Amino acid sequence: MTFRIRDATIADAPLVTEFNARLATESEGKQLQRGRLEPGVRAILGDPAGRGRYFLACEAEAILGQLSITYEWSDWRNGWFWWFQSVYVAPDARQRGVFSALFNHVLALAQTRPDVCGLRLYVDDRNTGAQQVYAARGMQRAGYHVMELDFQSPAKGEN
Numbered sequence: 001m002t003f004r005i006r007d008a009t010i011a012d013a014p015l016v017t018e019f020n021a022r023l024a025t026e027s028e029g030k031q032l033q034r035g036r037l038e039p040g041v042r043a044i045l046g047d048p049a050g051r052g053r054y055f056l057a058c059e060a061e062a063i064l065g066q067l068s069i070t071y072e073w074s075d076w077r078n079g080w081f082w083w084f085q086s087v088y089v090a091p092d093a094r095q096r097g098v099f100s101a102l103f104n105h106v107l108a109l110a111q112t113r114p115d116v117c118g119l120r121l122y123v124d125d126r127n128t129g130a131q132q133v134y135a136a137r138g139m140q141r142a143g144y145h146v147m148e149l150d151f152q153s154p155a156k157g158e159n
Contacts (some may be wrong), residue, residue: 003098006107008045008054012063016041016054018079019066019088036152044068055105057098059065065066065098072120079110080100081116082110087130101137103137130158 008016009133017038024030044051052070056063069088073079084106110116120142123130 003057003059003101005055005057005101008056008066010042010045012056013038013042014085015063016045016056016066019090023086023088027127027130030108040123044070045125052085055102057089059091059093059101063090064093064096065102067099067102067106068145072075074117077117079115081118081120082106082116084119084121099133100137 004038017034019043020037021032021034024032029093041054049090052068054066054068054090054107057065067084068155069082072083084103085102087099087102107119119139121134121139123134
């Protein structure tokens, strides 16, 4: 199946926000605060060269899925890693190649850029299905553990 992949725009912010909220619930059981989430989405959409980009997979007028990339400079490689984030495919569009279309689009873009040294993502340890999907596209465990000190953690009982 062929999907049209396009950059998201500010006009897509409500749907991207909704997809991100669903992603957090489905993958981590978290209920994100929309008052924080939507401005975060809008910050990326308003600054694609600095903060990142969202890509949308479309079929006719329907938006079926999304992924975003953010950027990390690697002094070791003198290049940019593009990090996949906010990967979401609508439930009725799963198993139809939507993620593959998004992945292949970003991979092709990255491979045209001599300043991009690789693609990375993080995936929840319990999300074995997603890990299999990423491995099938040639991605490998990097040998790192993600550690954080989160200054925006929700209050107890909130996510």
